[in-house]
Amino acid sequence: MSKLPGNAGVPLLGDKSLDFYRDPVLFCREKMEKHGSRVFQSRLLNRPTAFVCSAWAMKELLCEKSNVFLKDPTDVMTNMYGDTIVTTNGKKKNNCMHGATHLASSNSAYKIGGPRCVYTAFKQLGTELVLGLFLNVHADKEPELFQKIAQLCTQHWHGLISAPVNVKVPLWSSGFSVASEARDQLMQIIKEKLENEAQGFVGSLRSLPLPGSSCASQHLLLFISALIPKALASLLTSFTVALSGNNVLLQSLTDADYLQGVLLEVQRLWPPFIGGRRIAERDTSLAGFHVPKGYGAIYISHAVHRDPRVFEQPDSFVPERWSARNAEHKHFLCTFGSGSRNCIGMKLTDFFLKEACVYLLKHYDWCLDPPSQNLDYKWLPVSRPANPPTVSFTRFGSGQN
Numbered sequence: 093m094s095k096l097p098g099n100a101g102v103p104l105l106g107d108k109s110l111d112f113y114r115d116p117v118l119f120c121r122e123k124m125e126k127h128g129s130r131v132f133q134s135r136l137l138n139r140p141t142a143f144v145c146s147a148w149a150m151k152e153l154l155c156e157k158s159n160v161f162l163k164d165p166t167d168v169m170t171n172m173y174g175d176t177i178v179t180t181n182g183k184k185k186n187n188c189m190h191g192a193t194h195l196a197s198s199n200s201a202y203k204i205g206g207p208r209c210v211y212t213a214f215k216q217l218g219t220e221l222v223l224g225l226f227l228n229v230h231a232d233k234e235p236e237l238f239q240k241i242a243q244l245c246t247q248h249w250h251g252l253i254s255a256p257v258n259v260k261v262p263l264w265s266s267g268f269s270v271a272s273e274a275r276d277q278l279m280q281i282i283k284e285k286l287e288n289e290a291q292g293f294v295g296s297l298r299s300l301p302l303p304g305s306s307c308a309s310q311h312l313l314l315f316i317s318a319l320i321p322k323a324l325a326s327l328l329t330s331f332t333v334a335l336s337g338n339n340v341l342l343q344s345l346t347d348a349d350y351l352q353g354v355l356l357e358v359q360r361l362w363p364p365f366i367g368g369r370r371i372a373e374r375d376t377s378l379a380g381f382h383v384p385k386g387y388g389a390i391y392i393s394h395a396v397h398r399d400p401r402v403f404e405q406p407d408s409f410v411p412e413r414w415s416a417r418n419a420e421h422k423h424f425l426c427t428f429g430s431g432s433r434n435c436i437g438m439k440l441t442d443f444f445l446k447e448a449c450v451y452l453l454k455h456y457d458w459c460l461d462p463p464s465q466n467l468d469y470k471w472l473p474v475s476r477p478a479n480p481p482t483v484s485f486t487r488f489g490s491g492q493n
């Protein structure tokens with residue numbers, strides 16, 4: 093079997109993590125060109141790693157070989173969220189939580205207004221959604237508690253993206269230590285809610301057969317964390333920007349299939365997360381290349397979604413492709429992962445996104461304001477235009493913004 097194109101370099105000195113995290117899209121584009129392959133190797137987090145930018149290799153990694161390529165239990169997610177299904181290998185908890193998120197989605201009914209700096213406004217909306225849905229904390233009923241939790245979630249998030257160094261000296265503490273304190277306070281609030289609330293998602297968790305006493309609180313921490321509002325804000329921002337001043341707006345409103353195509357195209361071109369990592373638990377292969385035991389493997393959603401063998405004109409926004417040549421190709425998207433470890437919140441997100449987008453389409457016309465803005469994306473930690481875009485919304489009939 094042939095060796096993976098590229099090389100993984102020597103430990104530490106050959107590590108390419110900085111290059112990758114600085115600009116993952118450019119990093120992969122350059123390597124694909126250099127090696128003439130959408131699957132190649134490099135060194136990431138000081139581990140030889142197979143980079144997967146091909147649609148078929150992504151399916152092989154996440155579906156056919158999901159029992160060979162496993163989650164990394166030492167992932168930074170474990171530091172910040174504890175033992176959750178995100179980093180645990182095994183299926184039991186996953187099934188329980190699937191039921192739980194379904195419960196949440198059936199309860200949700202959401203209204204949205206007309207924001208200007210869209211990413212910030214949608215992030216606030218996403219925070220209201222997760223805190224209302226998962227913790228029964230509503231911004232209008234308990235504004236102080238809501239603000240306090242939202243602020244703690246932001247501090248906790250900064251720990252996810254800062255170095256895991258727990259340093260605290262008088263008048264200064266590292267982002268990671270501030271984040272750990274925020275996590276402890278959030279856990280305290282969550283535990284009180286779990287003990288005292290009988291209604292809603294948090295109340296219904298008691299009746300689920302969860303393994304271990306901290307399982308419910310750790311998963312609640314994950315569900316209310318800033319990660320999900322940021323991912324929702326990323327998709328809604330891409331949606332509003334892609335459609336601003338665009339005549340597909342009306343068609344999206346009247347034709348549900350077309351709106352579905354628009355949303356798939358938004359997910360394809362601007363997936364909120366760059367991808368996910370696994371580790372090979374034994375010698376195996378990917379796309380016909382040998383992958384030794386202990387190698388990492390990372391799928392790059394941005395590149396997978398632009399694999400020209402599946403998606404013609406891969407960089408163009410073409411909603412019609414989803415009812416034509418790509419009608420059967422939804423499974424090549426990995427915005428929410430794929431296979432047995434895909435996202436358990438996918439249905440909830442789909443429901444929420446459609447509600448929010450239809451509401452916007454029904455009530456508003458919108459355009460970039462000012463019309464010319466730099467819309468170049470950054471891809472980490474969550475994708476969005478690097479300069480947050482500003483948009484003007486006009487409510488139909490009222491002439492008001």
Ligand code: HEM
Binds near residue numbers: 368437
């Ligand atoms: C826009 C919204 C969202 C996006 C883009 C997203 C994306 C993803 C992706 C890409 C994965 C797979 C990661 C991998 O392969 O390593 C994943 C897994 C996961 N997601 Fe989401 N997600 C979203 C919303 C949610 C929501 C609303 C919840 C919960 C309420 C959630 C809970 C999870 C969990 C628990 C996993 C791990 C599943 C497992 O490992 O078995 N996500 N998500």
